[in-house]
Amino acid sequence: MSDQQSDYRSGPVVWAVVLAATCLLLYLFEKVLWLVVPFILALIIYYLLLPIKSRLVLAGFSHDAATGVASSGAFIALLLGASLLLPGVLAEASSWQESASRYVEGGLNFLTATLLHLEQRFSLLAHAHLSSQLAGQMAAINDDFAGKYLPGIAMTIAAWAPSLLLAPFLAFFMLRDGWRFKRFLGQAVPNAFFERTLYLLDQVDRTGRLYFLGLMQLTVLDTLCLAGGLWLLGVSGPLLLGLLTAVLAWIPYVGSILGCVLVVLVAATDFPGDPAVAYGAVALFVIVRLLDDFIFMPLTIGRSLKMHPLLTVLMIFAGGAVAGVPGLMLVLPVLGVMMVLGETIGLVVTDPRLRARHAYAQRLRRRAVTRDLKG
């Protein structure tokens, strides 16, 4: 049996099922996104608080009490942080609209200036009147923005707020009952398949944990690199800008483009007469993305998922096609978990010795419970 186990490689059927199940799950997740997003946030909180809970249990607290103390501590820290930051944020809130308009205007001016420069160089572009068309369209969007888009944005925020409150609630129960749930799942598995199934649960847990921890590490590395580069360029708020851009990069491709636009907007507004700074910001962004794709990501997330690069790229496109932006964000962790599930279930189902042991154990149990019923 060991030979069969060590030689086992997932075949095309298992792979087809894994890929189809990933796409189906992404499709379903998009339908219940109000639950998926808080669940992911809860997982992040869970993995952050789990070491604290473990320390408390080791210090002599019961599992329930340790969960209570760790959760209360995190909640109090959050309240303290909010109470320290909120006055400053509220004081600045009135100037947000003004700042946003200023940055959008700065970005548009930069774009128009760049297009004008290109039109002067290439007659084909000059005939197309791109700069004037762009200016006209952006002016129309600016005029209609408050009436057309703001109510929609406000409604989306109002609809999402209650479901996001689910995140700490879910995280608390993951911390308190997660180990019990794992044991409960284990109890449902017959003895013959127990070790294999434990291995499966462990791999799923490990994949999830490494993915989220890798994502956090990647965000810190991206933030530091971008903040350092923007600080050298002299752009205002480099740390905040770096953090925002790094968080946006959680969405493959789309997030990176949004992050780049954000950086260029700020650079173009801070230095209206010096387009070189905006070009420098774009160059910095491209360098950080390259570092991210070829060094940071393989060292953090890539190590946890162990996927072929071609499969990764294809599945990102498939995720986007099936479930839009949420699909882009969720496709890699979902595929990682489905790969582990598929490979392990394939291994258990195709092992005749495990099936025979299970059948034998069932016969023993039947004999034990019917012993006094014969004759």
Place this chain on the structure above:
Amino acid sequence: MFGFMRGKPEATGTHPLGKSALLSGLRASELKIVEGFLHHRHYLPGEVVFDQGEEGQALYIVLSGRVVICQQGQVDRPIAELGAGAFFGELALLDDSPRSAQARAGDPTELAVLFRGDFERLMEAHAQLASRIAIQLARHLAQRLRNMVSLVPVEAKCQ
């Protein structure tokens, strides 16, 4: 300050796991941590716990009953019989090597199972605690080595 939230103090000896040779050196609070990582399984007499040659993923502690260790299928010629407090399958915690013998329940048996992945997590989160278990494990393996050496004929030792 939060003493009222702590569990009741418990002597190591009274904890069912404290009776195991592997975990006998641990304090009650440490046993509680280890207990969080363990799974409990029940086996009927004759039921296979694991096969010889199978890739090992877990260590087993006998909580009650009896386990027979034998060559694959040779239940009538057991290598060892283990009762409550004993443990087996310990090599699985160290590497991916195949099981060296078959384990079957001799009586209705309850086992506590420590999975290798959980043991690695225990080492990451509670290095001191895991090192105590590792020392017990090393002692156990050393004892087995001594037993094996004592069985080798004197002439073979001299060579």
